[in-house]
């Protein structure tokens with residue numbers, strides 16, 4: 510079958526920043542497309558994306574080298590990276606059986622039991638951040654919800670899990686995380702690429718000191734588990750493997766949760782009736798979080814490498830080419846979600862979204878980020894009121910092929926009277 514024509518260039522900066530009309534046009538034209546002049550099959554339909562994710566024998570996650578792209582061959586970039594540790598394919602960019610080995614280990618650290626045990630700590634961080642936003646507003650300064658809440662919350666949570674709390678600050682962890690995310694999105698110039706390579710090495714050197722410390726004296730955190738674990742009697746992970754796992758936890762856990770928090774609050778600002786509905790019935794918050802994840806889908810899409818000639822939704826994908834599984838489009842497929850662009854906190858099938866992917870690579874941190882998001886919105890709605898964009902606020906979404914999120918969200922709000930404990 511001839512692939513239908515794509516209704517535009519999916520990677521044009523203006524489409525990446527505001528892709529919704531483009532995705533709607535894709536849904537009218539077909540569930541999968543050939544991207545003209547490239548070896549890319551672009552998959553947008555919900556059922557087609559689910560189908561692709563289940564066919565791990567044909568569609569591989571070994572896209573580490575493809576992602577590194579042409580600039581990884583640049584001698585200046587390579588020279589910097591060679592002063593650090595080699596990149597190892599662990600979870601996201603590995604296939605079974607290698608993937609299974611790492612995944613088993615990391616799953617243990619992110620079980621529901623472990624995540625539930627973190628709830629009080631998450632709530633404590635959330636309340637401190639809300640207090641700090643209130644103090645800032647009281648001083649007459651503009652609160653930026655992204656910088657003042659949505660970035661520090663997940664960074665603080667993951668930094669403590671990977672042993673970085675106390676050994677460095679939130680701004681540094683965020684800077685490292687951004688460097689990895691920018692390299693992944695490939696929308697940066699040479700200077701930024703060089704800077705990112707330097708940051709990667711700086712992150713590795715810092716990780717090395719933590720790894721050595723945990724080897725000498727485990728503390729019971731996730732990093733201690735990673736350093737000292739040997740699964741099924743296998744050799745323990747070496748430094749480069751541990752760094753790769755840490756890096757993925759740091760990057761995947763930060764940018765995405767930040768984007769859902771900021772995008773979610775913006776949805777509440779723009780939908781006063783939905784906000785009122787959730788205020789009247791806070792038990793809707795967990796489902797509202799699913800709906801925010803569906804509509805925001807911060808990991809807009811992910812790559813797969815086609816290992817053998819295949820067809821996806823009737824479109825041919827030759828061995829050696831790439832699939833782009835477009836989670837953000839699938840999550841607005843009208844065949845799956847009625848009135849897909851509408852924000853409905855009580856939507857019945859919101860939780861069937863693909864914002865965390867599906868199958869063997871489904872997000873290992875999904876329970877942790879769901880917890881952070883639910884606690885954050887519980888406390889924000891209980892403590893604050895009158896959310897509005899600050900006068901003159903400009904909303905900018907950074908163009909990135911894989912990750913999408915608001916750069917800033919200047920905000921005004923009022924305090925809600927708090928009940929005093931008896």
Ligand code: HEM
Pocket residue numbers: 570600601602612667757758759761762763765766769806807808811836863864865866867869870871872873874875877878
């Ligand atoms: C709203 C927040 C988040 C979103 C939207 C998100 C999204 C995703 C998606 C779509 C994938 C699948 C990639 C694929 O299909 O190949 C994924 C994988 C992954 N995520 Fe998340 N993520 C979030 C939060 C987190 C957190 C908090 C962590 C860790 C602390 C995390 C760690 C990972 C890791 C390690 C993988 C790779 C898993 C594997 O390949 O087996 N993520 N995430």
